[in-house]
Amino acid sequence: MKHILIVDDSPTILMSMEGVLSRAGFQVSKAPSGEDAVRALQNGVRPNLVITDLNMRGMNGIDVIKAIRANSATRFTPVLMLTTESAQDKRQEARSAGATGWLVKPVQPNDLLGVVRQVMPGA
Amino acid sequence: MSDQMDNKAENAELAASFVAETRELLDEANSALLALERKPEDQEAINNLFRCVHSIKGAAGLFDLPALIHLVHAGEDLLGAMRDGKLRMDGAATDELLAGLDHVNGWLDQFHRDGKLAPDTMGIARQFAALYRARLGGERAAAQASGDIAYDAWPAWAEPAREAITAAAMGVDALVLLRYTPEEGCFFSGDDPLFTVLQTPQMAWLDIQPREPWPDPSRFDPYACNLMFLIASAATRAEVEMHYRYVPDCIELVEVALQTLPRDTVPEQASASGPSAPTKRKLTALAVELLEAQRRALSMPGRHGQVDDIAVTLRNLCSSQGLPSPLVDQGATSQDVAQAIDALLKPDAPAGPPDEDSAAQFAPVPRAADLAVERVEPSTDKTLRVEQVKVDTLMNLVGELVVAKNALPFLARDAEMKFGCRELAREIKDKYAVIDRIARQMQNSVMDIRMMPVSDLFRRFPRLVRDVARKLDKKVQLVIEGEATEADKNIIEALAEPLTHVLRNSLDHGIELPAERARLGKDETATLRLRAFQEGDSVVIEVSDDGRGIDAGRVRAKAVERGLLDAERAGGLTDDQAVQLVFLPGFSTAEQVSDLSGRGVGMDAVRTVVERHGGNVLLSSYAGEGTKVVLKLPLSMAITRVLTIELAGQLYGVPMDLVVETVRIGSHSIRRMKEAEAVVLRDTVIPIVRLRKILGMDPGDKALESILILKIGNSTVGLIIDDFGTGMDIILKPFAGILMHMGGFAGTAVLGDGRVLLVLNLKELL
Amino acid sequence: MPISYSTTTAKFVGECSIEDASELTEWLLAKPARKVDLAQCRNLHTALLQPLLVLAPAIKALPKEERLARWISPLLPAPVASATRIASRKRTKPSIEQVLA
Numbered sequence: 004m005k006h007i008l009i010v011d012d013s014p015t016i017l018m019s020m021e022g023v024l025s026r027a028g029f030q031v032s033k034a035p036s037g038e039d040a041v042r043a044l045q046n047g048v049r050p051n052l053v054i055t056d057l058n059m060r061g062m063n064g065i066d067v068i069k070a071i072r073a074n075s076a077t078r079f080t081p082v083l084m085l086t087t088e089s090a091q092d093k094r095q096e097a098r099s100a101g102a103t104g105w106l107v108k109p110v111q112p113n114d115l116l117g118v119v120r121q122v123m124p125g126a
Numbered sequence: 127m128s129d130q131m132d133n134k135a136e137n138a139e140l141a142a143s144f145v146a147e148t149r150e151l152l153d154e155a156n157s158a159l160l161a162l163e164r165k166p167e168d169q170e171a172i173n174n175l176f177r178c179v180h181s182i183k184g185a186a187g188l189f190d191l192p193a194l195i196h197l198v199h200a201g202e203d204l205l206g207a208m209r210d211g212k213l214r215m216d217g218a219a220t221d222e223l224l225a226g227l228d229h230v231n232g233w234l235d236q237f238h239r240d241g242k243l244a245p246d247t248m249g250i251a252r253q254f255a256a257l258y259r260a261r262l263g264g265e266r267a268a269a270q271a272s273g274d275i276a277y278d279a280w281p282a283w284a285e286p287a288r289e290a291i292t293a294a295a296m297g298v299d300a301l302v303l304l305r306y307t308p309e310e311g312c313f314f315s316g317d318d319p320l321f322t323v324l325q326t327p328q329m330a331w332l333d334i335q336p337r338e339p340w341p342d343p344s345r346f347d348p349y350a351c352n353l354m355f356l357i358a359s360a361a362t363r364a365e366v367e368m369h370y371r372y373v374p375d376c377i378e379l380v381e382v383a384l385q386t387l388p389r390d391t392v393p394e395q396a397s398a399s400g401p402s403a404p405t406k407r408k409l410t411a412l413a414v415e416l417l418e419a420q421r422r423a424l425s426m427p428g429r430h431g432q433v434d435d436i437a438v439t440l441r442n443l444c445s446s447q448g449l450p451s452p453l454v455d456q457g458a459t460s461q462d463v464a465q466a467i468d469a470l471l472k473p474d475a476p477a478g479p480p481d482e483d484s485a486a487q488f489a490p491v492p493r494a495a496d497l498a499v500e501r502v503e504p505s506t507d508k509t510l511r512v513e514q515v516k517v518d519t520l521m522n523l524v525g526e527l528v529v530a531k532n533a534l535p536f537l538a539r540d541a542e543m544k545f546g547c548r549e550l551a552r553e554i555k556d557k558y559a560v561i562d563r564i565a566r567q568m569q570n571s572v573m574d575i576r577m578m579p580v581s582d583l584f585r586r587f588p589r590l591v592r593d594v595a596r597k598l599d600k601k602v603q604l605v606i607e608g609e610a611t612e613a614d615k616n617i618i619e620a621l622a623e624p625l626t627h628v629l630r631n632s633l634d635h636g637i638e639l640p641a642e643r644a645r646l647g648k649d650e651t652a653t654l655r656l657r658a659f660q661e662g663d664s665v666v667i668e669v670s671d672d673g674r675g676i677d678a679g680r681v682r683a684k685a686v687e688r689g690l691l692d693a694e695r696a697g698g699l700t701d702d703q704a705v706q707l708v709f710l711p712g713f714s715t716a717e718q719v720s721d722l723s724g725r726g727v728g729m730d731a732v733r734t735v736v737e738r739h740g741g742n743v744l745l746s747s748y749a750g751e752g753t754k755v756v757l758k759l760p761l762s763m764a765i766t767r768v769l770t771i772e773l774a775g776q777l778y779g780v781p782m783d784l785v786v787e788t789v790r791i792g793s794h795s796i797r798r799m800k801e802a803e804a805v806v807l808r809d810t811v812i813p814i815v816r817l818r819k820i821l822g823m824d825p826g827d828k829a830l831e832s833i834l835i836l837k838i839g840n841s842t843v844g845l846i847i848d849d850f851g852t853g854m855d856i857i858l859k860p861f862a863g864i865l866m867h868m869g870g871f872a873g874t875a876v877l878g879d880g881r882v883l884l885v886l887n888l889k890e891l892l
Numbered sequence: 893m894p895i896s897y898s899t900t901t902a903k904f905v906g907e908c909s910i911e912d913a914s915e916l917t918e919w920l921l922a923k924p925a926r927k928v929d930l931a932q933c934r935n936l937h938t939a940l941l942q943p944l945l946v947l948a949p950a951i952k953a954l955p956k957e958e959r960l961a962r963w964i965s966p967l968l969p970a971p972v973a974s975a976t977r978i979a980s981r982k983r984t985k986p987s988i989e990q991v992l993a
Contacts, residue, residue, distance in 0.1 A: 015510070072314055079910045081316030103316035104372040111511075112143055121369075124321045124935040125907035313910055313939055320938040324959045332963045340946045343921060348913035348939050418958060471958070 005123060006030045008050035010040040010067055011085065012059040016108075020054065023112040024119070037062025041070045044077055052123045053077075054106070056085045057093055065093075065100045072101040081122040085110065142513065144189065145238045151178040152231050153585045156224065160588045163220040172215070176205045180364070182230070193247035194233050197226055200255035204262055206362065213261060224589070226254040278380035281305070283356060287333060291358045292384055294331040298360040301330065305378045306355040306370065307337055313349055317373070320353075327361035327369055421467045437463050512575075514615065521572045525875065527565050528855045534558040573614065577761075580658045580667070581609035583618050587629060591654060594633045601640050601651040602633065608658035613665040616859070617759050620739045621667065624732040628669045628755045629654070631729070636673030636753050646750070648672065664741070665761050670754040676747040678704040688712055705747050709733050732757075738872065738887065766858045768875075768885060770851030771834065774823055777851060779875065779885040786835040786842065788850050793831050805833065805844055814844035820891055821870075838892055845888070858885055900926055901952055904933035904940075913939035920947045927972075930955040936964065944968060 007029050011017050017033045025031045032048060034040035037059055053071060057064035064084050071077045081103040086093055094105050103122050106115065155178035161171040183198040201223060207213045229250055233243050280288060284303050295301050304326075308319040323332065333356040340346065359366050363381050370377045420436050440463060534554055542551035584606050595602040632654055640650040657668040678701035685707045686693045696704065707713060711730040732755075733743045741759030768779035769788075789807065796814065797804050804813045814833060818825055826848060834845040856875035872887040894908040897919055920926055920943055928944065930936070931953035941964070943949075950972050954965040 019510070079313055079316060081318075098315065098372070101315045111147070121322070121325060122316065122318075122372075124318055124909070124937065308938075318910070318937050318939075320936065320941055320964075324963060329963070334941070334945070334967055336945070343947055346917065346921075346943070346946050348917040348943055349910075351938060351942070353938065353942065353945075471962070 004028065004030045005052070005125065006032065006050045007119070007123075008032045008034060008040060008043065008048065008053045010034045010037060010053065010055035010059070010064070012036055012056065012061075016056070016085075020110070020115065023115055027116050027119075029119075036060065037064070037067040037070075040067055044071065044074055049076065050080065051125075052119060053080060053082045054085065054119075055082060057097065064102075065096060068097065068100045068102050083118060083122060141189065141237070141241070143511070144186070145234055146511070146513075148182050148186070148234055149231070151182050152227055152234070154178050155182075155227055156589050157585055159215075159220055159223055159227075160592055162215045163217060163592075166215040172205065172209045176202065176209050179205055189237070191233070191237060191243060193243055193251035194230055194237075196248065197230060197251040197254045200258040201226055202362075204258040206364075207262055219261060222254070222257050226258070229254065278382055280382055281378070281380055284358075284382075287331070287356070291331045295358055295360055295384060298330070298384060300381060300383050302359045302361060302363050302366045303380050303382055304355075304357040304359065304366060304370070306357065306373070307376050307378075308351045308353065308355075308373065309376060310350050310352065312351050312373075312376075317351075319351060319355065322370070322373075323355045323357060325369070326357055326359055327365045328359050329357060330360050331358035332356070417467050417471055421464070421471070440466060517572070517575050517615075521576065524565070524568050524572050525856060528569060531558065531561050531565055532854060534561070576615045577612040578615050578618055579609060580611050580613060580618060580621075580665070583622055583625070584609055584656060584658070586622075587625075587656060590626065590629065591633065594630060598633065599639065600633065600637050602637060603651050603653050605653060605655045606657075607655070611658040611660055611665060613759065613761050617665065617739060617761070620735060621757065621759070624735050624743075624757065625656075625667065625669070627729075627732055628757075629656070632669060632671040632673060632753065636671045636675070638674055660761065661758070663761050664758050667757045667759075668754060669757075670752060672752040675749040675751055675753055676705045676708065676745075677749060678702075678747075681705060681707050685710065685713060701749075702746070705745060708745065709743070734869070737889070740872075766875075766885070767853060767855055768883070769834070769853050770883065771817075771832075771847045772849040772851060773817055773821070773847055774826070777881065777883055779854075779856060779883045780834060780836075780845075780888065781872070781885070782853055784836045784838060784888055786837050789833050789835060790830050791833055793829055796831065807835070807844075810842070812842050812844045814846055815892060816846040817886075818846075818848075836888060836892075838888060843892055845892075856883060856885070901929050902926065902949075903929045904931075904936070904955075906932065907935040908933055908937060908940050909935075910937045910939040913937065913943065916940060917943045917947070920949050925950075927952045929953045930960070930968075933957065933960065936960060 005028075007024055009017055009020050009024075009031060011020075011033075012035055014035070017035065021031045021033060032043065032050065034043055037055070038061055040053070040055065041062070053067075055064045055067045068082050068084070071080060071082055082101065084094075084097045084102045084105040085108055086097070086105050094102075097105060104118060106118055155175055158171045158175035158178065162168055162175060165171070179198055179202045183195055183202055186195050186198065204213070204219075204223075208215055213219075229247075233247055236243055236247075281303060283305055284291060291301070291303070306319065306323060308317060309315075312319060320334075323329075335354045335356065337352050337354045340352065363379065366379060367374075367377075370379075417440075420440060535558060538551045538554040538558065541547045541554060587606070588604055591602055591604040637652040637654070638646070638648075643650050643652065653672050655668070655670045657670075659666055682696040682699065682704050685691055685704075686696050690707065690710050690712060696707075699707075708729045709732075711728075713728055713730065729743075729745070736743050736757050736759060739759055741757060744756040744758070745753070746756075747753040767782040769782050769785050771778050771780055791805055795805060797806070802813060803815075804811050806812070812835065816825065828848075831846050832849050834847060834850070836843050836845055858873045858875055870887055870891045872885045875883045875885060894904065894906050895912045895916060896903045896905065902916060902919060920928075927950040929952040933955045934957050936955070944951075945967070948969065951968050951970070953971055954968065955961055
């Protein structure tokens, strides 16, 4: 079963995405902050895909991605960034920092599953 | 697509989401179409329209809806050409597109209801697709005749493979050629370029080459990407760009036209096909898609009964591709079919060029996996799409909470009176105050969620007005104001029917034919104004037209003729009063109502619906100048305080604001005058009525009668019931469905213990 | 482990990811006569396709998976049944034109 780590400081977003993804047959872990996500990865959590929010209290999404790429165990892991339309310039930054793609909020279930399947082989 | 969504609940959720979303998109597409018909150069409208149709197609790809996709796909092509300025929107094209979208809407209902489409839908889809494609064909022919081809030239990198690409993409007249050169370090962004490439929508041809010459094997770095992908796709440019949207800097993309073979050479080619064909030909992308679909169908559990169908499809497919049928004529087993499909799908299987006609018949059906990713709706707000029923549940729960919390003061009283615990009683009262405050806030929040803009309702009217006006040969401009005005969802929904009726009345009876308007010195195009605004706690909706107004004389005559009042009284009415007679039940008749103006529903029905929701209707009319109908309704279905009463063992509610007092009187004190009854209360004679009688129940005389003294309008009236209950806060829900037109009741409320309370509409009953 | 190695053959099974790229490359470089069996490969990461194209090991079996079979198999050398021809093929990188021809 494919494992997805979701990072967002909104419990609602975490819950709704978990719902969609777990019903679609994915194993889902949730991290309520960038720090929690990085700690989990350092502690050996090995997701097949990470979905992280861009704007979070504390460590932001760009930093999360940089930390993922700096960890030899997760350097090739696909990462999707959640952005809003207004954060268009952030996408280039995210891409440069190592994001595989992005999703625009609010994320529709169909879009989420579609993009997840596009960036995660075998999903 | 059962392999992708094996979970039923997920599937159902997706389906529900798809239906809701597509409905919205269809609404949006409708308004964009109408805007476009008025202003064909409106670039924003065409972009919106294209986006809507594109999104519908994208989402539909997740489900087994071939007809819907077929129609929408053809529509998208047509709109794409319009967007690029190759075609212009006109009245006839609008009609065709509207009719097509109507079918899509109907199919959506079917899909929502049955989970699938009726068998006849594909035929309809083909008809519409042919209509749209015919327009496109004209455009292509015109463009080619004038030498004005909008396609790009073949890029240098594709030249060497031109023949192979053309052969692979047989049956398509345009291709997207794409060179994708991933960055060297792309693996460290989580990219898998090959995976992305293999998912390219409608890929027709692929070649992979090194970007730089390969280094010596000993210095080969597996983590440096040194590949370049050369791709040809039969999908649209937009689809391909969408697929590669995460790597825009790494792709070069051109759209090229293919030289289509002259029609009469096709059969010869077909007969010459086979292993000896000069180039290694593959099946067309479309044929492969279809074959793969057949294979999937075959592997689905429970599909073995359909082997014959699949075999037939396979034979047709082979004949369309100029191949001999791989199956025996009769009695192919599912294994035979599976083997035949496998044989055809083998990469080096011989294939002839396709027959153009059949290629046109099967429009490319894009695969779900390709399409699911194409929709990223931009929005700056964090919003959550929630099903209405969930909010309704929440509202019911809040209602129950409001009701349940009302028990606390009684508990406090018991604590003090029965058990003598004054401390506890105070504690309970304090807690009650807190819960009461929170409950009120919750109630306001839920009410707020339920508020929606009237635009959701108004959206349907431009289409209605256009269609009716076209049918009646009238010229009408609909002006909509105040679309952002919000009101409770129930109110908005309740308004749909009355408002439709009022608009139709205006179109049908109020607005004159263009010639007549010209004669009267009016603008040939009538103005129909739909305006919404808030006024205090009410939402007001005005429908006004500049038509001929209501003829007070004719209304008087008709009312008398219908026996609604006598001629003398009718003559005594002012014109303004006379016009109001249209609200009388029985005034509107089939004879007066044209086929457009509705189904025998008159203004009295409009008034009934509006009043049932606590609103009122005003009508003013000036002969020769126009009519104005004003519907005024409460902004939200706030909590209503009712007094519960008992009647024949059943609980009913009476709106508290009508109740003056409750009295118990010995039955001997009731004075009877012929049929009428009355009581004297503090020197005032109050007429009384028995609720049992009004509701057609057995009279239940008792020694001590319970009487509700009510103030209705300006009169006071006593209502005899079996017994009083208590006051309580409820959330009133109007009747829906078949009970909607039941008179005498304002609606229902669910009580904390699950019982249903019927709330009486005393204005109507008395 | 999606790729399992015997003395002569690397067998790709299921979803083969970039994590195997380094090991595969080294394993193929170590003995040029080694070959790969792609029959049960469901997904092939780009980083695994590259060594197949550069080092051109003999193919024991092409992938059965639909997309790979349709798009990738034509770009790989035809599968060989016997080991005798392998030596002559060692490290000769076939051009794309040769492969397509």
